[in-house]
Amino acid sequence: MARILSETDIGILKTLAPECEGLLCSGSGVPYRSILPPLANHYSKDAADFLRRIKMLSMYELEYLIRLILSGEESLGCVPFDYMTLFVENVSERMGKEVAAQVKKTYENSECPA
Template sequence: MRQLTYLDKRILAKLAPELEGATGPAPGHDFKFVLVPVSHRVSESPEDFAARFTRLTDEELTYLVDLILHGDEDVRSLAEGDFDALVEVIEKRLPEKARELLAQE
């Protein structure tokens, strides 16, 4: 099981400050991914999900895209519409990374 790194937890805190202090679904269990808890537990819509990514730096967003590209971040389990909303954000800010991501599908 993937353990969230310090950077993962920092990004999760930026995307979902509502989860502050929570490291997982139950005490002592870390989330396996950054995007899934934001998608399912916090964001209210694909638009809200996408808007949360404006809080990240380009470097942090690149890091998340690289995790997705390497299969270390789950996008298949996101709520309906959230992946498409994320791709739109990536296309605007990191077009080259968006092409890599879409080519992998």
Template sequence: MRQLTDLDKKILAKLAPELEGATGPAPGHDFKFILVPVSHRVSESPEDFAARFTRLTDEELTYIVDMILRGEEDVRSLAEGDYDELLEIIEKRMPEKAKGLKNS
């Protein structure tokens, strides 16, 4: 099982400060992904999910995109509409990276 790195936890804290340092659904059970808990536990809508990504630096967003491209972030399990909204954010901020997501 993938363990969240310090960078993953930093990004998760930016995307979902409501989790207040929690790294898992229960003590001792780390989240395996960054996006899924934000999608299912915190965001109230696809628009809210996408708006949270404006908090990230380009470097942090690039890190997320690269993890998606490597299959290390689960985008298939996101709530309906969340991936489409995320893709719009990525298209606006880094169109070259978005092309890679559309072709994968």
């Protein structure tokens, strides 16, 4: 489900990717509609850098992001598998295995919108 990023979304993205200057995908030229895909595909150097950035999320920010994921508002389909695996492991450590399993299932059922 595509959405327009809220001020909260933009704040989280800028916290995780302070080098983010604009909110347009460099590949497609369309505005970002989620937080994790641009973080993974445009700002993180590799999976380890993605995890380092994800660990910067406060508990409030992580809970907010999980709510968006579970409601279908946060797109996961374009996030590479190895990045998402690390994200799910981090969610498991911080929020428990049940929440992590829900996130994993949501990822497995998602597709990258072309």
